[in-house]
Amino acid sequence: MAEAQIHDFPSLFSLEGKVAVVTGGSRGLGLTAASALLQAGAQTVFISSRKAAACEAACAALNALPNLRPGARAVSVPADGSTVEGVRQLLAQVSARTDHVDVLLANAGATWGEAFDRHPDAAFAKVMDLNVRGVFNLVREFAPLLQKRASVEDPSRVVITASVAGLGIGTLGKQGTYGYSASKAAVIHLGRNLAVELGPRGITVNSICPGFFPTKMSNGLLKMSGGAEALAKANPMRRLGRPEDIAGVIVYLTSRAGAHVNGAAIEIDGGAMWQRGELNVKL
Numbered sequence: 001m002a003e004a005q006i007h008d009f010p011s012l013f014s015l016e017g018k019v020a021v022v023t024g025g026s027r028g029l030g031l032t033a034a035s036a037l038l039q040a041g042a043q044t045v046f047i048s049s050r051k052a053a054a055c056e057a058a059c060a061a062l063n064a065l066p067n068l069r070p071g072a073r074a075v076s077v078p079a080d081g082s083t084v085e086g087v088r089q090l091l092a093q094v095s096a097r098t099d100h101v102d103v104l105l106a107n108a109g110a111t112w113g114e115a116f117d118r119h120p121d122a123a124f125a126k127v128m129d130l131n132v133r134g135v136f137n138l139v140r141e142f143a144p145l146l147q148k149r150a151s152v153e154d155p156s157r158v159v160i161t162a163s164v165a166g167l168g169i170g171t172l173g174k175q176g177t178y179g180y181s182a183s184k185a186a187v188i189h190l191g192r193n194l195a196v197e198l199g200p201r202g203i204t205v206n207s208i209c210p211g212f213f214p215t216k217m218s219n220g221l222l223k224m225s226g227g228a229e230a231l232a233k234a235n236p237m238r239r240l241g242r243p244e245d246i247a248g249v250i251v252y253l254t255s256r257a258g259a260h261v262n263g264a265a266i267e268i269d270g271g272a273m274w275q276r277g278e279l280n281v282k283l
C-alpha cells in the first residue's frame with residue numbers, strides 16, 4: 001500500500017554534503033547546533049561571532065570531532081551580526097568560499113536584565129538590533145545564496161533561535177528582560193512572515209524556542225533564580241535543557257524530515273512555559 005512507502009528512510013535525517021552558516025556559533029546553543037549539523041553529515045559549517053579567536057577555537061573543537069564525513073570542515077568567519085555592515089562582511093567571507101548556502105542558523109542573540117523603572121533605552125536598542133534587525137538583515141543578505149540550489153522539493157532552511165520568552169512573558173522584576181522578551185516575540189513573527197514570503201522561493205523559515213539551557217548567557221539568571229537544581233525540579237520533565245535537545249530539533253528542521261515545516265515556532269523547554277509558579281523562569 002502507498003501509505004507504507006517512505007522514500008529512502010535511512011537518509012531522512014541526513015545533512016550529507018550541506019553547506020551551513022551559524023551565527024553565534026562560537027559557544028552555547030550555536031556551537032551545539034553546529035556540531036549537530038556536522039555530525040549529521042554537513043560538508044561545510046561556517047562559524048560566526050564577533051570574536052575571531054572564539055570562532056577559531058570553536059572550529060578547532062568541531063574539526064576534532066571523531067565522526068565527521070571525509071573533508072567536512074568548520075570554517076571561522078567572524079563578524080558583528082548587529083549591523084548591516086557586519087552582516088555584509090559575513091556574506092563576503094562566506095561568498096569567497098562557496099557559491100551557495102543550504103542552511104542558515106540565525107542564532108546570535110543578546111539579552112539585558114534590569115528593573116522596569118531603570119531599564120535603559122540603549123540596552124533595549126542593542127537587544128533589538130541584534131535579535132530582530134540583525135536577523136532580518138541576515139536573511140535578506142543571504143537569500144540569494146540560499147536560493148541558489150533551493151527548490152520547493154528540496155528547500156534551503158533558515159532556523160531562528162528565538163525563545164519561550166517570545167511566546168510567554170519573560171523575566172520580570174529586578175532583572176526584567178522586557179526588551180529581550182519583546183525581541184523574541186518580534187523575531188518569531190518575523191519568521192512567520194518570511195516563511196510565507198520565501199517558501200515559494202524554496203526557503204523554509206522556522207523558529208526554535210528554547211527554555212532554560214545552561215550557557216554563558218543564561219548562567220547569571222540561573223544563579224539568581226535559585227540555581228540549576230531548583231529550576232530542574234520545577235520543570236515538568238524535572239531537568240534543564242541539554243545539548244541533545246537542541247541537536248535533535250535542529251537536525252529535524254534542516255533535514256528532509258522537516259522539509260514541509262514552515263513558519264513554525266517549536267518549544268524546547270520540557271513543557272515549562274505551560275506551567276504556573278514562581279520558578280517558571282523564561283529565557
Ligand SMILES: NC(=O)c1ccc[n+]([C@@H]2O[C@H](COP(=O)([O-])OP(=O)(O)OC[C@H]3O[C@@H](n4cnc5c(N)ncnc54)[C@H](OP(=O)(O)O)[C@@H]3O)[C@@H](O)[C@H]2O)c1
Nearest residue numbers: 024026028029049050051080081108109163213215217283
Ligand atoms: N541559553 C538559554 O537558556 C537560551 C534560552 C532561549 C533562547 N536562547 C537564545 O539562544 C541564542 C544563543 O544563546 P546562548 O545561550 O548560546 O548564549 P551565549 O553562550 O552567550 O552565546 C551567544 C553567541 O552569540 C554571539 N554574539 C553575541 N553578540 C553578537 C553579535 N553582535 N554579532 C555576532 N555574534 C554575536 C556570541 O559570540 P561573541 O561574543 O564572540 O560575539 C556567542 O557566540 C540566543 O539567541 C539566545 O537568546 C538561549
